[in-house]
Amino acid sequence: MTEIRHIVFDIGKVLIHYDPNLPFSRIIPDAAERKWFFDTICTHDWNIEQDRGREWADAEALLIAQYPDRAEHIRAFRKHWREMVPHAYEGTVALFKGLIDAGHDVTMLTNFAADTFVEAREMYPFLNTTRGITVSGEVGLIKPDVAIYHRHAKDFDLDTAHTIFIDDTMVNVEGAKAAGWQAVQFTSPEMLRDDLTAFGVLK
Structure with missing residues (x-):
């Protein structure tokens, strides 16, 4: 099994709810x-x-x-x-914070407009707790274009083969895999815990 050294979270519908x-x-x-x-x-x-x-x-x-x-x-x-964006997903946020507290390297990669993401960071302070974030609206690239995964890996010095990405949308999961990452589709905090356990991140 590939050792996971870097964990990358999507945000919308993984950490915070979104519904127009x-x-x-x-x-x-x-x-x-x-x-x-x-x-x-x-x-x-x-x-x-x-x-x-x-x-x-x-x-x-x-x-x-x-x-x-x-x-x-x-x-x-x-x-x-x-x-x-009325609330965060408490179960996922608890996992997210637990990974950071345990010393794992956690970053975020999100499709988000630059200005609304500023507001999201004000509304949800936990979005400010990772080592770094790639925001699509700031870099002019969007998932599932492999270029944004390459950009994130370069900017945060990730070993792609030892990186796992968590996203609610399968096409974005496939984009991460095309960029050489491990990746899982988010469906629930419980399934994410099982996935991270299967990858050896959680015991």
Whole structure:
């Protein structure tokens, strides 16, 4: 079994909850209309470009030019962002803190807009406790592009063969493996504990 010397955490849906429906259930109460809005206007592909580094003002202007009657709803996405990340996952955070306290080398690699990540660090101080973080919006790269894994490994001097990555999205897990890392998909704190035990990180 490969010895694990470096542990890298994703953040959204691994350490903290994320759901745009939380504020938008109030902003657009009709479920069908809300689904149309997310499928057509403030889509995943639109939002991921902020994770890649696009400024929110530019992102909003792009959509408002196409959907001027939806300007208020478009601006609401950034305005009410904090409501989309209402709590941390206590079980995962306990594991995360335990690994750091036990002396393991823990870093984070996340797809996150640069400015909202500043807010996340204010809301969740445990995000400031690792040796370092690669934020996609700050480096202009996003998972699952292997370049962001290579960038993280270089910046934090990781031995990739002895690195394990934890992410909730399988395509990002596969991206890490393509970059030469070990990787597991996060589904629950209990499964993560089992995975880390299987890799010899936990006893």
